[in-house]
Amino acid sequence: MKAGTDLAQIGSLVGDPARANMLAALMGGTALTASELALEAGVTLPTASAHLAKLGEGGLVSVARQGRHRYYALADHSVAAMLENIMGVAATLGPKRVLPGPRDKAMREARVCYDHLAGEMGVAMLDSFVGRGLIRVDGEQAEMSEAGASYFAGLGIDLDAMGRKRRPMCRTCLDWSVRRSHLAGGLGAAMLERIQAKGWARREKDSRVVRFTPMGRREFEMMLRG
Amino acid sequence: MKAGTDLAQIGSLVGDPARANMLAALMGGTALTASELALEAGVTLPTASAHLAKLGEGGLVSVARQGRHRYYALADHSVAAMLENIMGVAATLGPKRVLPGPRDKAMREARVCYDHLAGEMGVAMLDSFVGRGLIRVDGEQAEMSEAGASYFAGLGIDLDAMGRKRRPMCRTCLDWSVRRSHLAGGLGAAMLERIQAKGWARREKDSRVVRFTPMGRREFEMMLRG
DNA sequence: TTCATACTTCGATCGTAACAAAACTATCTA
DNA sequence: TAGATAGTTTTGTTACGATCGAAGTATGAA
Structure with a gap:
């Protein structure tokens, strides 16, 4: 039962098209800003921001602030x-x-x-x-x-x-x-x-x-x- | 873009709690019937049936009919x-x-x-x-x-x-x-x-x-x- | 300072997907 | 044959989450 919960948590993060496109873009290895990822996913900035917040909470991506930019990257090799x-x-x-x-x-x-x-x-x-x-x-x-x-x-x-x-x-x-x-x-x-x-x-x-x-x-x- | 679509497709299948619990149960390796999986996932039979249909379409599970039973299993080692x-x-x-x-x-x-x-x-x-x-x-x-x-x-x-x-x-x-x-x-x-x-x-x-x-x-x- | 850029938060809308009840189909049993 | 069990389909309800516009915050540039 608990195993299923873990699966579902990650699955639902990956399961949204916008988020999936962001993750796919991040597979390229270069860190991207929220705006770039919004463009990549085909959504507006606010929605992208919400998605990135979820991905961050879920531990799939990490964020590095640099001035007024926020660079997102995959959290980990795994x-x-x-x-x-x-x-x-x-x-x-x-x-x-x-x-x-x-x-x-x-x-x-x-x-x-x-x-x-x-x-x-x-x-x-x-x-x-x-x-x-x-x-x-x-x-x-x-x-x-x-x-x-x-x-x-x-x-x-x-x-x-x-x-x-x-x-x-x-x-x-x-x-x-x-x-x-x-x-x-x-x-x-x-x-x-x-x-x-x-x-x-x-x-x-x-x-x-x-x-x-x-x-x-x-x-x-x-x-x-x- | 297309890579993201593939990701999202599988992710959303795995991302539903009921389906995730079913998949987790099937990780045990033994094929299970729709009723058993419904019980495992904590949903009624009709819902389970719908979920299993989706998992089947998505290619994640396979089904083997045996009389009036339908045994579900993970599609593949991968x-x-x-x-x-x-x-x-x-x-x-x-x-x-x-x-x-x-x-x-x-x-x-x-x-x-x-x-x-x-x-x-x-x-x-x-x-x-x-x-x-x-x-x-x-x-x-x-x-x-x-x-x-x-x-x-x-x-x-x-x-x-x-x-x-x-x-x-x-x-x-x-x-x-x-x-x-x-x-x-x-x-x-x-x-x-x-x-x-x-x-x-x-x-x-x-x-x-x-x-x-x-x-x-x-x-x-x-x-x-x- | 003031303005612009980069991003987040809020609020409202809208779709979709999960869900169960009831009706239906198929298979086995008696 | 009739009745029971296993599963699917249909239907209507519900709820969650994705979405965007507008307003708010922080940082950098002029």
């Missing part, structure tokens, strides 16, 4: 993973699943999940790291090997700074499009950051799609080969 | 995993989390997840199998090694019959209480079945809790040690 999971079920479930359009194809290939790379390329990346013994995976947990530490440091990632943060460095996140894991956590975020900084890929405007340049793709694949 | 995930987020999220009661303790230790063993003991079981090289895990996927095949056959599990079914034999499922994986899939179901058949444990009435006898616990731990 919330992002949950939303991914729900979207995955929705994708496989509906009887009315037509063949995926080109946009969906790009989404399956490479997209942002909260703050790290997801999709086939994200999965391939974790596969490569595991196969080369740089990372060990155990369920949602993961850890870096000695070899991994020197490898990632060599890529220019500041492991010391990352180690000091509370956030776990290595995590995995289940990918709905492939139903396999990709790299999340601080390291996952850092890798995505590197990929963009090197100009291998860039975020598509107003979407979660990550677009690799032809050159970037080659470089990426070379990295995976070691 | 639905069960999604609900587990949501419950996990709810458990860590709520600001009003008091210290877990004894019931919660039993739930964390050993419970049924759809049709297999979850909780600390479920996680320990998968750990043992992986550590002894009987099973290899890759994300949500998993597979049995040669050694594993002969080992599980030795436990009296009919692998041939299982292999013929469409359902994958080995899967993993993320455990919300421990945030690590436990064994699911056909093999997971078969193991739970063996545990109960040997009298090591039995289901608690009207709950997902699996209660091990002192003797059963010893035998179980001996099995894990190999």
Whole structure:
């Protein structure tokens, strides 16, 4: 009985179209203001404000005030993973699943999940790291090997700074499009950051799609080969 | 935008208290009739019927007619995993989390997840199998090694019959209480079945809790040690 | 200061979805 | 066959929550 209450609480938060659209927008990882989210959800500011208050109370989003702006973001990695999971079920479930359009194809290939790379390329990346013994995976947990530490440091990632943060460095996140894991956590975020900084890929405007340049793709694949 | 619609669709299905209670009850793995679910949700039969129709349309539950009875069950393993995930987020999220009661303790230790063993003991079981090289895990996927095949056959599990079914034999499922994986899939179901058949444990009435006898616990731990 | 921007709170309206009672259908039992 | 049990459909009521406009608060800019 109580289990049902918990389910219903989260479900009803996610179950409203306006709120769902806001959450989907926040899956992009960038924090957004109330006005932006109102636009995204197609409602006026007052309604958006009410929705965001509920999402905040429910613990699904966090808010950071910055002057007269309020930046909203998903509260937690676990919330992002949950939303991914729900979207995955929705994708496989509906009887009315037509063949995926080109946009969906790009989404399956490479997209942002909260703050790290997801999709086939994200999965391939974790596969490569595991196969080369740089990372060990155990369920949602993961850890870096000695070899991994020197490898990632060599890529220019500041492991010391990352180690000091509370956030776990290595995590995995289940990918709905492939139903396999990709790299999340601080390291996952850092890798995505590197990929963009090197100009291998860039975020598509107003979407979660990550677009690799032809050159970037080659470089990426070379990295995976070691 | 469309991503939000998908989210909202599932969310609103789960978001109704009556439906959420039904789904929670079905997490126990046993198929239930409409009347039983009505009782569980605290609504009259007509209302329950309407709710079940919606859940069916939404693809979250499946129905099997048997004479004048209609047995409802979760549609799919992925639905069960999604609900587990949501419950996990709810458990860590709520600001009003008091210290877990004894019931919660039993739930964390050993419970049924759809049709297999979850909780600390479920996680320990998968750990043992992986550590002894009987099973290899890759994300949500998993597979049995040669050694594993002969080992599980030795436990009296009919692998041939299982292999013929469409359902994958080995899967993993993320455990919300421990945030690590436990064994699911056909093999997971078969193991739970063996545990109960040997009298090591039995289901608690009207709950997902699996209660091990002192003797059963010893035998179980001996099995894990190999 | 004064004005503009970003957001929240209030108040009223409106739809929708949950609900139960009663009537209906289908299956089993005697 | 008649009666009982299991479940669905229909109908009308009710209530909750999403919505917006208008007014209120806080922050920044001129």
